[in-house]
Amino acid sequence: MSLNALTGTRIREHRARSGLRQAELARAAGVSASYLNLIEHNRRRVAGDVLGRIAAALDMTPEALAGVDEADTGAALREAAAAGGVAAELDRAEEFAGRYPGWAALVAAQNRRIRQLEQAVEALSDRMSQDxxxxxxxxxxxxxxxxxxxxxxxxxxxxxxxxxxxxxxxxxxxxxxxxxxxxxxxxxxxxxxxxxQETGIASPQEELESWLAAQGWHLPALEAGGDPGALADSITELASRAARQMARDWLEGYAQDARALPLAPFLAALRRDGPDPGRLAGRFGADPARVFRRLATLPPEAGQIGLVVCDGSGTLVFRKPLPGFALPRFGAACPLWPLYEALSRPGQPVQGRVAMAGRLASAFDSWAWGRIDHPQGFAGPGVLRAYMLLVPARGDGPPGRAIGTSCRICPHEDCAARREPSITGEGAGA
CATH class of the missing domain: 1.10.287 (Helix Hairpins)
Known part of the structure; x- marks a missing residue:
């Protein structure tokens, strides 16, 4: 059990509310009154059997007296302060949570509620503009x-x-x-x-992505050499014929990627070299696009990895989200994403750090790559696609390029690439 510097303060406050004198509590807990006095004034640490006896005398749990939940509440208070841009006493968050647990819980709950409402506004705005x-x-x-x-x-x-x-x-x-x-x-x-309906599935692409998310984006059956066609036929969650066809095509590609980049050596290379698709492509002699896709299908223990794919029109054709990196459901995405830089520069790698706009900006390391295929030969049209890989930013460094989800809900008011004003009102500068 982690100890809190205000354990003694809590003991004193609970004793006073219980109507016990210090000597009475000391006697019930089997300690001297002078020792209890030192504890109550946070001049002596208390734990183990002594804390247990004091808690029993006050009809409480040792965890409640030790304030083991206050670290989480303190973190929530610091998050609320950062999101609101308030110059609060961040170093005293745990002290506030210990002295006023009810008020601290209320502030933390209101901050969570504000974030939920902001996400609802984002989703409804996206829907209203494009549905x-x-x-x-x-x-x-x-x-x-x-x-x-x-x-x-x-x-x-x-x-x-x-x-x-x-x-x-x-x-x-x-x-x-x-x-x-x-x-x-x-x-x-x-x-x-x-x-x-939080799922709100409105397209075959969303049907497929919803099913993949439910599988954790990793399919052991195909890793073991299973038949992608049989797996596609067994997916009862896909209601539309278009979604089933997209699933069949996607699973066939998954199986090919798994054969070309077997899981065990690929995970070993990832641990050794990190998630840079260029390094991994060079190590395995593989096409970078295949490495991008493979990284998005690793088991959850490989770490948080997001992937976004767009076609030549800029439309997002595949979305594996990452916590903190919001993806538009219907409308156009932020034009400052490295994804679109790679789209305009096929064959040239794009790497850097980005900071997603929001009440609490989230930093990500990103790699992007664009390519042109000619599936019908040189006489046919070129098919352009771009890939963007995302992982939570590692290590210290500058925040990177400020980006958003889409212009309608982006708070960066002075963005040079803005298409339209944000509906969320007052925002932070880019």
């Missing part, structure tokens, strides 16, 4: 509202309409208002469904 279903629903509402307004204006401004035409306009008005009400109800139901 085709939402766009169609809003178009239907606007169309019905425009028709209602036009019909109502005719009826209001024209006093001598023939009864037959008035009846026709009134019938149109009734139909359009019903369409408006039905459209609004359907849209509200759709948005409620989005809020209730």
């Amino acid at each position: 085709p279903h939402l766009s169609a629903g809003l178009h239907e509402l606007l169309s019905a509202a425009t028709s209602v307004r036009s019909t109502a204006a005719i009826l209001a401004d024209t006093a001598d309409i023939e009864p037959e035409w008035r009846a026709r306009f009134e019938r149109n008005l009734a139909e359009d208002t019903a369409r408006l009400a039905n459209g609004a109800e359907a849209l509200v139901g759709y948005l409620d469904g989005v809020a209730a």
Whole structure:
């Protein structure tokens, strides 16, 4: 059990709340009153059997008196201060948590709630700007509202309409208002469904990525030489035919990568050389793109590794997320990602550190690589893809290039590459 410098303070406060005198608690715990006095004033450390006897006399657990949860609460308080940009006394976070555990827990809980709400805003913003279903629903509402307004204006401004035409306009008005009400109800139901379903799977790509995430992005059956086609046919979680076809193609590529870069020697090289795809490609004589993909399919114990792949249009066609590095679901990503630098420079490696914008900026080491394939020969079109590998930043160093998720929710207001203002309001400078 880790000890806290304020254990004695907690003992004194709990004793006072229990109505015990110092001598009474000392007698119940089997220690002298003078020794207990030193403990209560944090001049003597207390642990083991003595702490247990004091805790029993106060009808508490030793863990509660030792404040073993305060380190986590203190970390949460420091996170809240950093996120809010407040010049708080960070070195006294544990002391605050020890003296006022209720208030400390409230601050920590509110900080977590703020972060959850920010993530919800990001997700809803992404959806509102790009979701085709939402766009169609809003178009239907606007169309019905425009028709209602036009019909109502005719009826209001024209006093001598023939009864037959008035009846026709009134019938149109009734139909359009019903369409408006039905459209609004359907849209509200759709948005409620989005809020209730965290998965919110809306495309075959998301179906596949959701299934891969549930497997931990690592498939032992294919590592052992299993049949990718049979595995694809057995995936009942993929509802659409398109998702099943994408899974079949992706699993076939996984099997080829696993054969070319066997797991055991690849993990050994990763431990020796680190995650640099160029070094690993050179060691195994492999194509860098294959190394990027292979790094994204390693077992979880290999460490946190994220991968983003885009095609020639810049559209993200594969997303293995990493904690702290938010990926847009529908819209365009940040144009400052190294991924797009590699897309514009096929065959040239891009390496550096990036800092993802947010209340608590997260730093990542990144490697990116672009390539052009000609699957139909030189006479056919070139197929361009770019890969970006991400790992949590290791060691000290500058924060690196400031990037975001997408312009709509990026707080870097003075970014030279910004396409549109952020909807999140006031933000930090880049």
